[in-house]
Amino acid sequence: MPPRRRYLLQSAQSIDPISWFTGTNVPLACAALIVVYGFALIAGQWDASRAPVAQLVSVALAAGACVLVHLITRPMRPPIGWVVAGLVFSFVVAAVAVSALDYSGAPFALEFWWAPSAITLATASLAPYLTAPKLIVLGGSATGATVVIGLSLLDPFQDSWGILGSAVLIGYSPILGVLATVTFSYSIVSTMSRMLDSPSRNEVDGRAVLDEAANVVERVTLAQLSARAAPFLERIADAGVVSPEERSLAGQLARRIRDDLVTQSNVTWLELIAQQSRLVVIDPKRRARAMDDAQRTALRALLQAILDTAGTDSGSLLVELREAPDGATAVGVSLDIALPEGLRIMHLAPYLLALGTAVEDLRVDRHALGVTFRVAPEGEQR
């Protein structure tokens, strides 16, 4: 798929979920701005309103739309689709209509109408969560609807501006808002995509990694395996003769080394982590080895975060890996944790979101904390 087309299919949140798990403050900030700005302008034109309560209701409706965005974008919620986003814009357009109906027929300055700015702020509240095309279509439609509503209900009573000027005055704020939001979303997606596609700057020195790992393995694994056998063979080589006792000892050492080698060859990276904690791993087919570096990092980070969480019974942390019929690996993580659901989700959200970028079908049981995901068969991995 051409890069430009790919950029249009992703939202800022989907390309970088970590940045926006705390970003749900954006819709709340927009809701607050609608309330402050709306009340200020309504107060300034209080006399123009036939029923000021209608204006207050419409402000509440528009701010409520942003609060709705806040609720539907909480961590681990599914991405926003056309229908939900359309619903948000419907609320705001309804708020615009209620406000325009109230001002209709009154001596009212269009440039001080607060409602078009609600479209701007609602669009801004959705900026991280919608793709650029969705923002253009939905924001553009809402802007068009606002202009039509404003021209139908308010313009006939204007004498300072013609129809073109009135249309620009009404659409000015939403047009700026939609353009800025679309630019913001597309700019983030295109820039981050390019960075993620060419992460060469993040590579570490392979030689240094190899030397460090070789030191560890030489110091621990090789030393353990050869601790008794090497001096024994050296003694034999020096003497040049073998006694019956030495033959017997050679047999014992050989059996022990063979057992150690078998044990060692069956241990996966996940079981090594388990050995250093109370984590329980069930991986009879050693499927942990099928996971690539990105998946290992993300799962390790999640497990470490869970183990570091106060109130976690680390002995209850269970990771189970099973081979699926198509060659994929099904992974389940479950544990008992004392944190309330909201705190727990916020605490683990960055780790779960990172894991979601590396595996398939990530599902989180929000109540009894359980996480399941799928590791694609080798050759099909991302």
Add this chain to the structure above:
Amino acid sequence: MRVAVLPRDQAALVITSAMAIAVRICSVANLALTIPLLFDALLSRGLSAALPIPLTILLVMLALSIVTALKPRPWLVGVFLAVGAIGAVVFQLSLLAADPGLNDDAFFLLNRPAISLVLVAVGAATWLAGLIWILIGFATSTLASVTVAIIATQPLRTGWGPILMVIFYVVAYSVLARIQALQRQRVPNFEELDAETRRHATEEVLRDRVSAAVHDTLLNDLAFVMNSPDALDERVVTRLREDLSILRGAEWLRTSAELTTVDDVDAELRNQVMMVVSEMQWRGLTVRVNGSGTAVRHLTVQASHAVIAATRACLENVLRHSGETTAEIDLSYGPEDVTIIIADEGSGFILESVPDDRLGVRQSIVNRITAVGGSVKIWSAPGAGTSIVMRVPTQLVEQEALDATA
């Protein structure tokens, strides 16, 4: 491969830059939307003669704002602010000269150029830098309004537009700053975790290498000692010392996948294979070596070591388990790989019945070859002998067969 999440600092930079781009686009759109407003206001009042000056100012500012949107260099933004400030003053004064009533009826039009002065931002910036530029723009915009008020001897009037723009972007940048601060508290350092994973993965490979080496040296030597005569001859003693030396030096652990020169590697591979064959022959196994093709191939050092060790393990298995005293090695070259077949006509075995704790095939042959990107196929059946086909990728064809030139 790494976790598909940008480091937080980079992500913060991208998001802040995107905000700055959005600000610049707002500036362009603001000036563009002012043009129809200008036409509407002047034509509806019969003031078309007053159109050229403000329209020219708008077009110049629009062109400059497009340039700064595309190339947000600080000096260009500075030029935009300077030219824009003068333009905003002249724009207002020219319109007020045409119709002073515009100050009351269409102030929304009068202060549009001044609003564009607020909407300035340079390129990749922190949220603080973005905020500073917005405030500089606001100060310039206010200065323009003050100048208009002095020249036109009118009360100072900036309008709500610049103030609202400043409030909106201050809130936006503050929310961004808050998000980034929360990120730093809550998000793990995936860079470090990635590096650690890479180290663990390397350790895993090295542990396999250690297992294979211990299996081929210590374990074989101990087996030999168990069945040896009372007195060891010089060749056995030499081999024991060589094996111990290999384990102590452990330089093979650090063998990387780097390329070495073709001649050295191929000579090393050939010499090592012949040494293994010679050793096996001394221990009672006759090995016939066949080959096809005379091309020269690059093998990585890691791959050539894997081939030698796996070949040794195959021959060791023939010697210990097949009941045969002869084996064949066949080397052949494909366009992208080297194939080594080791065959015997011995007792054979059922592959599926080999228990998990038997490491000779799994660890010393299969894992070794697959670790360097190769593949292994084993054909065996009781009474029908065993054939092991190892295929190892070559990295570069240095020289094709030279039969024709010969």
